[in-house]
Amino acid sequence: MIQTPIAKEKRDPRTYGIIGAAMEVHRVLGCGFLEAVYQESLALELADSTIPFRREVELPLTYKGHRLAPSYRADFVCFESVIVELKALSVPTGIEEAQILNYLKATSLEVGLLLNFGTETLQYRRFIFSNSEKSAKSVDDL
Numbered sequence: 001m002i003q004t005p006i007a008k009e010k011r012d013p014r015t016y017g018i019i020g021a022a023m024e025v026h027r028v029l030g031c032g033f034l035e036a037v038y039q040e041s042l043a044l045e046l047a048d049s050t051i052p053f054r055r056e057v058e059l060p061l062t063y064k065g066h067r068l069a070p071s072y073r074a075d076f077v078c079f080e081s082v083i084v085e086l087k088a089l090s091v092p093t094g095i096e097e098a099q100i101l102n103y104l105k106a107t108s109l110e111v112g113l114l115l116n117f118g119t120e121t122l123q124y125r126r127f128i129f130s131n132s133e134k135s136a137k138s139v140d141d142l
Contacts, residue, residue: 021045026122104129
């Protein structure tokens with residue numbers, strides 16, 4: 001698929017760095033591994049790149065001010081502001097997009113990255129969530 005180029009001055013240095021680390025993981029490993037392998041490898045690459053991150057971050061859910069027993073778990077939160085969700089799928093579906101959008105809504109964070117290692121080239125999609133409008137949009141095509 002064709003990706004729309006983003007002007008250099010409009011690039012988010014946080015997501016740019018995370019995507020660069022993911023590209024390095026994909027360059028070394030290629031496709032075909034389980035998601036857990038990519039997750040462990042990306043943690044090493046993020047650390048080597050001095051990108052601050054937390055793994056397997058619990059995202060509590062609330063309903064009308066009440067905390068719910070179920071919670072989400074994001075693969076990574078980088079820079080305390082970017083949710084990163086990994087996949088290793090040969091054919092991504094809309095379910096993965098809905099998942100990261102729900103993560104953004106649950107946390108009120110505004111930036112999410114969906115990284116798919118399951119194809120010949122790394123696929124990524126950035127999402128921006130607007131708390132004021134309660135809506136999200138993709139700024140990249142997978």
